[in-house]
Amino acid sequence: MTYEDIRTVVVEVLASVAPEGDFDRLKPDRPLRDQLDIDSYDFLNIIVQLHERLGVDIPETDYRHLSSLDGVVAYLAQRMSR
Amino acid sequence: MSEFRMPSLGADMESGTLVEWLVRPGQAVKRGQVVAVVETQKGAVEVEIWEDGIVQALLVQPGACVPVGEVLATLADDTPLPAPMPPPLPSGEGVEVLPARSIPASESIPSQPIPDSSRQPTVRLRASPAARRRAQELGVDLAGIHGTGPNGAVSLEDVEHAARAAQTRATRPAAGAYDPAAMRAAIAAAMAKSKREIPHYYLGTSIDVGHAQDWLSETNAQRPVKARILFAAVLLAAVARGLREVPELNGFWIDGSFQSAESVHLGVGIALRGGGLVAPAIQHADRMSVSELMQALGDLVQRARAGALRSSELNTATVTVTNLGEQGVESVYGVIYPPQVALVGLGKILERPWVQDGAVCVRPVVNATLAADHRASVGHRGALFLAALDRLLQEPEKLA
Numbered sequence: 001m002t003y004e005d006i007r008t009v010v011v012e013v014l015a016s017v018a019p020e021g022d023f024d025r026l027k028p029d030r031p032l033r034d035q036l037d038i039d040s041y042d043f044l045n046i047i048v049q050l051h052e053r054l055g056v057d058i059p060e061t062d063y064r065h066l067s068s069l070d071g072v073v074a075y076l077a078q079r080m081s082r
Numbered sequence: 083m084s085e086f087r088m089p090s091l092g093a094d095m096e097s098g099t100l101v102e103w104l105v106r107p108g109q110a111v112k113r114g115q116v117v118a119v120v121e122t123q124k125g126a127v128e129v130e131i132w133e134d135g136i137v138q139a140l141l142v143q144p145g146a147c148v149p150v151g152e153v154l155a156t157l158a159d160d161t162p163l164p165a166p167m168p169p170p171l172p173s174g175e176g177v178e179v180l181p182a183r184s185i186p187a188s189e190s191i192p193s194q195p196i197p198d199s200s201r202q203p204t205v206r207l208r209a210s211p212a213a214r215r216r217a218q219e220l221g222v223d224l225a226g227i228h229g230t231g232p233n234g235a236v237s238l239e240d241v242e243h244a245a246r247a248a249q250t251r252a253t254r255p256a257a258g259a260y261d262p263a264a265m266r267a268a269i270a271a272a273m274a275k276s277k278r279e280i281p282h283y284y285l286g287t288s289i290d291v292g293h294a295q296d297w298l299s300e301t302n303a304q305r306p307v308k309a310r311i312l313f314a315a316v317l318l319a320a321v322a323r324g325l326r327e328v329p330e331l332n333g334f335w336i337d338g339s340f341q342s343a344e345s346v347h348l349g350v351g352i353a354l355r356g357g358g359l360v361a362p363a364i365q366h367a368d369r370m371s372v373s374e375l376m377q378a379l380g381d382l383v384q385r386a387r388a389g390a391l392r393s394s395e396l397n398t399a400t401v402t403v404t405n406l407g408e409q410g411v412e413s414v415y416g417v418i419y420p421p422q423v424a425l426v427g428l429g430k431i432l433e434r435p436w437v438q439d440g441a442v443c444v445r446p447v448v449n450a451t452l453a454a455d456h457r458a459s460v461g462h463r464g465a466l467f468l469a470a471l472d473r474l475l476q477e478p479e480k481l482a
């Protein structure tokens with residue numbers, strides 16, 4: 001899976017959790033939480049969906065790497081290349 | 083014969099629009115069955131009936147907006163002793179909100195949990211209220227639309243997409259799954275009533291949640307991703323059990339006296355996208371494990387945002403919890419939701435210097451607050467609740 005493929009999946013997952021989000025204006029290096037109005041329940045949903053779509057089991061201790069879109073994609077790419 | 087009326091789904095509700103009947107004349111209905119979908123300022127709500135019987139006539143057609151208390155349908159008895167009817171309600175006078183107890187508590191609060199099997203007697207379309215409204219405006223049949231929202235719910239976008247596909251001229255899209263202005267007006271009315279009538283007192287305390295967080299991390303590490311528990315569920319479990327120890331905080335202030343509730347139906351403030359707020363209840367939260375509470379919370383959040391709450395969830399909360407920690411505030415001093423008599427506020431969990439065994443260390447600490455009705459309780463009792471909350475959070479394994 002390429003970086004771009006992963007990014008596409010992540011954006012799809014984010015859009016399903018925050019359907020009202022403005023993805024055209026999303027700043028990829030800024031926190032998702034504020035930009036998409038995501039709470040901890042939404043965040044858990046995102047983790048569950050990424051696990052289902054990509055098979056990556058994300059431990060809670062790694063949540064800190066997942067604050068921005070770029071961060072999520074980089075983390076997943078690294079985990080999937082192992 | 084008896085009557086099925088437009089229920090009050092909270093102190094702030096004056097009227098509702100019938101969206102859909104899920105039963106037809108001649109059909110037998112059971113207590114607890116979802117019989118209609120009503121759109122309120124809080125979005126679409128699945129309305130349950132609280133008597134067994136046979137539907138005689140449907141008096142209100144889908145699309146009609148009727149005041150709380152209006153007869154929606156008549157029911158023929160198939161039980162020897164019919165339940166007493168709610169008293170006729172005064173007609174809405176515009177400004178004054180109707181009390182939430184326009185349905186007697188004995189009827190609106192099921193005495194026992196409703197079996198799940200009776201909840202979804204018919205398969206029906208899931209669609210956000212905005213989507214339903216839009217579909218009606220555009221003359222699009224919801225049944226013909228493939229839903230892409232939560233649980234396959236038809237979203238506003240799906241409706242508009244279908245309308246465009248059908249070459250129907252689409253106009254300005256609505257902002258969200260409910261009308262924010264109407265919801266704001268409803269919240270304003272309920273909160274103004276609260277501040278006008280309820281003599282609030284406020285207490286707050288800082289609680290070390292380090293043990294509880296460690297316990298949850300260990301628990302979650304052994305669970306699959308899908309079964310992970312949010313710390314909010316641990317807090318809710320402790321709040322619900324703590325409230326059981328101080329019954330003066332759990333119940334309703336009605337007609338000049340306090341009626342305590344037997345069980346803790348925990349209202350949980352849930353923010354909706356676009357600035358809305360609902361506080362549906364988790365029934366019998368004081369008897370649930372952390373894991374069961376997580377499941378109930380997840381279910382509730384998802385349905386609140388998809389516009390599929392049930393009437394029993396909106397008019398039965400005996401107390402409410404608001405958790406604003408995620409927005410970064412340290413403390414929240416709440417406004418009580420009438421006719422309830424208390425509101426528990428939880429702030430952000432922060433690492434703080436903390437003195438333990440005579441030494442300063444760093445611990446994760448949450449500020450827990452209580453806003454309570456001085457007509458129903460005194461500060462001493464309120465303080466006992468916060469002390470109980472602290473004690474319960476030091477022994478998280480007992481909440482499991």
